[in-house]
Amino acid sequence: MKIVIFWHRRDLRQHDNAGLAAALRSGLPVVPLFIYDREILDLLPSRKDARVTFIYDQVERLGGLTARAGGTFLAYYGRPTEVFAQLTQRYEVAAVYTNEDYEPYAAERDAAIAEVLRGRGTEFHAFKDQVIFAKDELLGKSGKPSKVFGAYSKAWLNALRDEQLEPHPSRELVRAENLTPLPDAPARPTLAEMGFERCEQFVPAAELPTATLVENYHNTRDQPGLVNSSTRRSVHLRFGTLSVRELMRQARELNPKLLGELIWRDYFMMLLWHFPFTASESYDPRLRQVPYRNNEDEFQAWCEGRTGYPLVDAGMRELNQTGYMPNRARIAAAGFLVKHLLIDWRWGDRYFADKLLDYDMANNVGNWQWMAGTGAVAAPWFRVYSPQNQLEAYDPQLVYVKKWVPEFGTTRYVKPMVDHKFARQRAIDTFRAAYRAAGE
Numbered sequence: 001m002k003i004v005i006f007w008h009r010r011d012l013r014q015h016d017n018a019g020l021a022a023a024l025r026s027g028l029p030v031v032p033l034f035i036y037d038r039e040i041l042d043l044l045p046s047r048k049d050a051r052v053t054f055i056y057d058q059v060e061r062l063g064g065l066t067a068r069a070g071g072t073f074l075a076y077y078g079r080p081t082e083v084f085a086q087l088t089q090r091y092e093v094a095a096v097y098t099n100e101d102y103e104p105y106a107a108e109r110d111a112a113i114a115e116v117l118r119g120r121g122t123e124f125h126a127f128k129d130q131v132i133f134a135k136d137e138l139l140g141k142s143g144k145p146s147k148v149f150g151a152y153s154k155a156w157l158n159a160l161r162d163e164q165l166e167p168h169p170s171r172e173l174v175r176a177e178n179l180t181p182l183p184d185a186p187a188r189p190t191l192a193e194m195g196f197e198r199c200e201q202f203v204p205a206a207e208l209p210t211a212t213l214v215e216n217y218h219n220t221r222d223q224p225g226l227v228n229s230s231t232r233r234s235v236h237l238r239f240g241t242l243s244v245r246e247l248m249r250q251a252r253e254l255n256p257k258l259l260g261e262l263i264w265r266d267y268f269m270m271l272l273w274h275f276p277f278t279a280s281e282s283y284d285p286r287l288r289q290v291p292y293r294n295n296e297d298e299f300q301a302w303c304e305g306r307t308g309y310p311l312v313d314a315g316m317r318e319l320n321q322t323g324y325m326p327n328r329a330r331i332a333a334a335g336f337l338v339k340h341l342l343i344d345w346r347w348g349d350r351y352f353a354d355k356l357l358d359y360d361m362a363n364n365v366g367n368w369q370w371m372a373g374t375g376a377v378a379a380p381w382f383r384v385y386s387p388q389n390q391l392e393a394y395d396p397q398l399v400y401v402k403k404w405v406p407e408f409g410t411t412r413y414v415k416p417m418v419d420h421k422f423a424r425q426r427a428i429d430t431f432r433a434a435y436r437a438a439g440e
């Protein structure tokens with residue numbers, strides 16, 4: 001019997017799933033699949049990772065839903081090329097359907113797998129699903145992405161049509177006649193079999209935020225002390241447990257500021273696709289040789305939230321304890337690391353990658369390079385935010401700080417590890433020297 005495989009990656013949902021809907025309309029029985037990719041999992045620094053637990057729970061949830069509808073949901077722990085070699089030997093796989101993933105590793109992996117599969121007579125189809133406009137849809141006149149977010153955002157809004165936000169009827173198509181049970185299928189691996197322990201962290205429900213929250217978003221998003229200051233849907237957008245289209249529809253109706261933030265997400269994904277080297281290198285060649293200080297002890301103090309700057313410390317401690325940090329605190333922490341401590345943005349990017357539940361390479365690299373002034377789109381290199389001013393502006397009642405830095409205001413709280421004025425001048429001098437050394 002010929003089957004079609006639908007390969008879930010960062011789209012762990014049945015509803016409004018472009019690739020899944022296409023697979024279910026292919027006319028052949030669909031077998032959904034998830035691969036716990038060893039190329040990614042083996043690099044994780046800890047065997048207790050809340051993201052792996054989250055993925056595992058979602059895969060099991062999808063497994064249950066598929067079984068109830070009369071099908072089989074496959075999951076393997078291994079390398080995708082090996083898994084597909086096994087699957088194509090065991091079953092007659094007419095096609096593999098999936099959704100596009102723009103991360104450099106994923107792009108290379110998919111290209112390699114598509115070639116191998118096509119060589120064996122299996123089609124490979126990838127669909128746009130995690131963004132509204134795909135990597136090549138909104139390029140500038142030069143055929144490259146615009147380096148000005150304002151221009152991109154304007155083009156994005158002009159190009160938007162209702163159809164682009166329409167949900168795909170995938171869940172409705174998950175029915176016995178479009179699936180097939182595979183009685184000989186191997187059991188899905190458990191966390192323990194993959195060498196992981198359960199590790200749970202708070203994740204809000206995979207539902208749209210309330211209308212009230214979204215309506216007030218522009219007033220509340222920069223107040224980290226508020227319980228519902230922003231949507232907290234980043235984890236769901238990362239793993240696709242929420243469809244970006246549904247959140248976009250809500251934002252378009254209720255709050256242009258939120259829509260604007262979601263456009264940033266599309267933008268950073270496009271930039272990463274076009275400039276994959278920015279995952280590990282500054283986009284601006286003139287800033288590839290900044291003589292960072294990279295002091296290990298200072299980095300450790302930053303990681304642990306012991307800088308003596310309360311907004312930075314509160315953010316880092318929240319991150320360490322919960323896997324989340326509000327955007328305003330991310331800005332303060334990132335700016336402090338790069339400019340005040342003169343530590344390479346890649347150290348911070350890596351630390352966030354290890355800790356954030358919503359870690360997303362495009363958003364993380366894009367924002368880190370923006371803060372460092374090194375990105376395709378970036379804050380001016382001479383901008384050095386004052387962490388104290390930020391605290392006064394965004395947490396004036398110290399609600400956020402007191403929650404995460406309980407010793408703040410007592411003698412037990414550390415003194416600022418560096419003076420702001422001194423650090424600001426040092427950063428400006430250092431970045432200016434880097435530009436001069438590059439011949440500017």
Ligand SMILES: Cc1cc2nc3c(=O)[nH]c(=O)nc-3n(C[C@H](O)[C@H](O)[C@H](O)COP(=O)(O)OP(=O)(O)OC[C@H]3O[C@@H](n4cnc5c(N)ncnc54)[C@H](O)[C@@H]3O)c2cc1C
Pocket residue numbers: 221230231232233234235237238261262264265268325326327328330331334352356358359360361363364365367368371
């Ligand atoms: C240094 C730094 C690192 C970051 N790393 C990540 C990351 O790894 N993953 C990640 O999803 N976001 C990252 N962000 C962006 C932003 O901080 C988070 O998306 C946001 O805090 C998540 O909370 P929320 O869902 O309540 O966001 P909301 O404010 O409710 O926004 C809704 C959604 O819009 C998108 N969004 C919001 N702000 C941004 C932004 N600045 N850039 C791109 N998309 C945005 C996210 O998908 C977010 O979930 C980073 C920001 C900075 C400054």
